[in-house]
Structures are given as C-alpha cells and as structure tokens.
Amino acid sequence: MKHGKKYVESAKLFDKANLYEVSEALDLAAKTASAKFDETVEMHIRLGVDSRHADQQVRGAVVLPNGTGKTVRVAVFAKGDAAKAAEEAGADVVGDQDLVEKIQGGFMDFDVCIASPDMMGLVGRLGKVLGPRGLMPSPKAGTVTPDVAKAVTEAKAGKIEYRLDKTNIIHCPIGKASFGGEKLTENAMTLLDAVVKAKPAAAKGTYIRSCVVATTMGPGIRINTAKFQGGAVVAE
Numbered sequence: 001m002k003h004g005k006k007y008v009e010s011a012k013l014f015d016k017a018n019l020y021e022v023s024e025a026l027d028l029a030a031k032t033a034s035a036k037f038d039e040t041v042e043m044h045i046r047l048g049v050d051s052r053h054a055d056q057q058v059r060g061a062v063v064l065p066n067g068t069g070k071t072v073r074v075a076v077f078a079k080g081d082a083a084k085a086a087e088e089a090g091a092d093v094v095g096d097q098d099l100v101e102k103i104q105g106g107f108m109d110f111d112v113c114i115a116s117p118d119m120m121g122l123v124g125r126l127g128k129v130l131g132p133r134g135l136m137p138s139p140k141a142g143t144v145t146p147d148v149a150k151a152v153t154e155a156k157a158g159k160i161e162y163r164l165d166k167t168n169i170i171h172c173p174i175g176k177a178s179f180g181g182e183k184l185t186e187n188a189m190t191l192l193d194a195v196v197k198a199k200p201a202a203a204k205g206t207y208i209r210s211c212v213v214a215t216t217m218g219p220g221i222r223i224n225t226a227k228f229q230g231g232a233v234v235a236e
Helices: 005-011 022-032 080-089 097-104 117-133 148-157 177-197
Strands: 040-047 059-063 074-077 093-095 112-115 159-163 169-176 208-215
Touching: 022 040, 022 177, 022 208, 040 177, 059 177, 074 097, 074 117, 074 148, 080 093, 080 148, 093 097, 097 117, 112 117, 112 148, 148 159, 159 169, 159 177, 169 177, 177 208
Parallel strands: 074 093, 074 112
Antiparallel strands: 040 169, 040 208, 059 159
C-alpha cells in the first residue's frame, strides 16, 4: 500500500521494529499528527481470546479521565420522570415509542444510545439497526440502567465502550492529538487497566497479544505489553 508524503515523514519519527512504553508511544503519536484537523488517537488491542466463545467475551465501559475530545450526542429511551431526568442531564434526544419510529425512519444522529430497563421491550425492535452500529444499549456497557441521568452525564464526560470485534481486537478512541502525550497516556492507562481487569477466567496463555496506537492519518506505533500480563496495570 502506497502512503502519502506526510505519512512517510511521520513514520520517520520512530522505529517501526521497536516496542515503546505507553508514554513514549503517545508522545510520538501526538507528534505524528500532520493533518489540518485535530486527529483522533486510537488504541488497538489484540487479545489472546476467542470471541466466538461466550465465556471469552471482553466487553465493558470506562470513563476516560480527560474525555475523548469529541462532542457526544446521546439518545435516551425513557418515559416519565426518567425522561425528564435525562433531558436535564443533557441528553440530545429523549423518547419512547416515538423515538423507535424515528430511528426506524432513518434517524441516526447520535453516538450513544441509553435506555431505562422498562424500555428494552421497545428497543429490542431496533436490534438489526442499532446492533451492527455498536449502538444497542447493554447492561454490561452501563447503557441499560434505571439511572439514565448518570449514564448521560458519563457519556458526555467521555465514557467509552470497549468490546472485541470478530478478529479479537478492541478498537477505541483515547483522545485527540492536541491533548499531548501526558493526557493521552492517562486515558490509555485507564483503558488498559479496564481491559486487563476484564480478562475472562477462560482466557489461556498471553492475554494481551499486541497493542498499537495511531492517529487518524498516522502510522501505527507498537507498545510493549509485558507489564500488562499479570492482572494489574502499573501507572507510568
């Protein structure tokens, strides 16, 4: 694959064969950002599990201490007092049957979907629409909850969901290049800590196989994962 001039120049800033500590990798990632917009920094974690087995699933949610740098649009399925609380917490759209019909009609102008438990009978109708987009509310991710106001506040503050894809990799945004290495490192360590703690009992062998960080338009920088295998993450 042929890369552009800026990508090639960014790749010269580090050694592709090297494994970097998290803080080093994110300092470098911030420096590789060369686009005219504020690039998102993403972390890609390959795990030594098999997502085809229910007892080896890795999924959860975590609030990044410095947020994601993105304005998050939140849709909430709720009624009565819960709907009012969601609106007061800053939800962008709140509804029940009307919101189901709106989404069925093509409305998808939101990044996070939250539901109170009594709404899941309705929300279930949207599984084929929300599921493939990773937007289906889930108790594991904290997006099916009686405290919808708290969930809205956390989503707006930078709560992200992490989950395995079919190739056993977790892909997550951890901030913007403009955050700089220190804030990006804090976010990355928070995510890694959550993933390590979510290790399934059925997982055998090396849990974190590899970890790479990269900006939207930049090259991938490999992280040394040796310290993340023992069940705890040591802060840098």
